[in-house]
Amino acid sequence: DTGVSQNPRHKITKRGQNVTFRCDPISEHNRLYWYRQTLGQGPEFLTYFQNEAQLEKSRLLSDRFSAERPKGSFSTLEIQRTEQGDSAMYLCASSFQLAAYYEQYFGPGTRLTVT
Amino acid sequence: SQQGEEDPQALSIQEGENATMNCSYKTSINNLQWYRQNSGRGLVHLILIRSNEREKHSGRLRVTLDTSKKSSSLLITASRAADTASYFCATGDSGNTPLVFGKGTRLSVIA
Numbered sequence: 001d002t003g004v005s006q007n008p009r010h011k012i013t014k015r016g017q018n019v020t021f022r023c024d025p026i027s028e029h030n031r032l033y034w035y036r037q038t039l040g041q042g043p044e045f046l047t048y049f050q051n052e053a054q055l056e057k058s059r060l061l062s063d064r065f066s067a068e069r070p071k072g073s074f075s076t077l078e079i080q081r082t083e084q085g086d087s088a089m090y091l092c093a094s095s096f097q098l099a100a101y102y103e104q105y106f107g108p109g110t111r112l113t114v115t
Numbered sequence: 116s117q118q119g120e121e122d123p124q125a126l127s128i129q130e131g132e133n134a135t136m137n138c139s140y141k142t143s144i145n146n147l148q149w150y151r152q153n154s155g156r157g158l159v160h161l162i163l164i165r166s167n168e169r170e171k172h173s174g175r176l177r178v179t180l181d182t183s184k185k186s187s188s189l190l191i192t193a194s195r196a197a198d199t200a201s202y203f204c205a206t207g208d209s210g211n212t213p214l215v216f217g218k219g220t221r222l223s224v225i226a
Contacts, residue, residue: 004157033213042203042216043158056213091157102207103148104214106157 002026004107006092012113013082020078021110025094032075033104034067035091036060043091049075050097082114121204121220129225134191136220138204139184145209147180149189152201152219161189161202196226 005024013019025032030051035043046065047057051072061067064082069075079086089111093104122137138147146165150158164171164180164187171178177190191198201221205214 035216040218042205042218043214045213045215048213089155093158103160103163105160106150108157111155 004092004094004105006090006107006110008110009108010111010113012115015082015084015114017082018078018080019082019112020076021090021092021112022074022076023092023107024074025092026105027073029094029096029105030072031095031097031102032069033093033095034075034077035093037089037091037109038087046077079112082112084114087112087114121202121217123220124218125221125223127223127225128194130194130196132194134194134198134222134224136189136202136222138187138189138217140187140204140206140215140217141185142206142208144182144206146207147178147187148205148207148214149176149178149187150203150205150216152203154200158203191222194222194224196224198222199224 007022033048034046036046037043045058046061047067049069052069064080067077089109091109092107095102095104120139128134144166148163149161151161152158162173162178164178175192180187201219203216203219205216207214
């Protein structure tokens with residue numbers, strides 16, 4: 001499968017615990033994006049990388065959130081001290097930066113439930 | 116905050132009918148894209164229209180863009196039950212920046 005993959009697909013955690021999600025983009029894509037989607041809403045941008053550099057962070061990304069892409073390939077999104085408001089679908093997407101007009105390819109998402 | 120607003124929020128049609136969804140946005144754009152999302156799954160890219168284009172076709176899909184009105188429409192012709200999904204418009208303000216999504220239209224196609 002050469003699409004974007006995300007792990008785990010589902011995560012249930014207790015409030016206050018830390019969680020980490022992984023995203024593996026399409027291999028030749030150098031841009032990687034994280035979005036968050038709550039029920040009944042469209043995805044909202046969190047952060048994105050070009051290769052290993054984190055280029056932009058949304059104000060939605062509080063200090064409890066951190067994202068890395070250490071070798072410019074896979075990325076991790078960590079949420080520390082989870083809160084019930086963090087419950088959402090976390091979506092990863094990738095694209096090829098050198099394309100003049102690009103489309104983003106999305107993974108299946110990680111659904112987080114904080115109890 | 117979200118850039119676009121899709122209209123209607125929900126649409127229910129019979130199989131074989133056409134479905135039209137509209138999207139309005141607020142700021143100038145470089146491109147506008149439509150995505151489909153089946154329940155609880157990731158998004159699938161459907162079509163991209165550039166700001167200097169007015170209409171684009173892909174199979175049973177037809178997208179229009181009116182930059183003077185800051186609006187776009189997605190037409191799905193001869194709908195099928197498999198078209199049941201949520202449809203989102205997303206805008207990009209340059210070639211490769213993060214997309215800003217609307218809230219989506221939930222389409223139900225009844226067989």
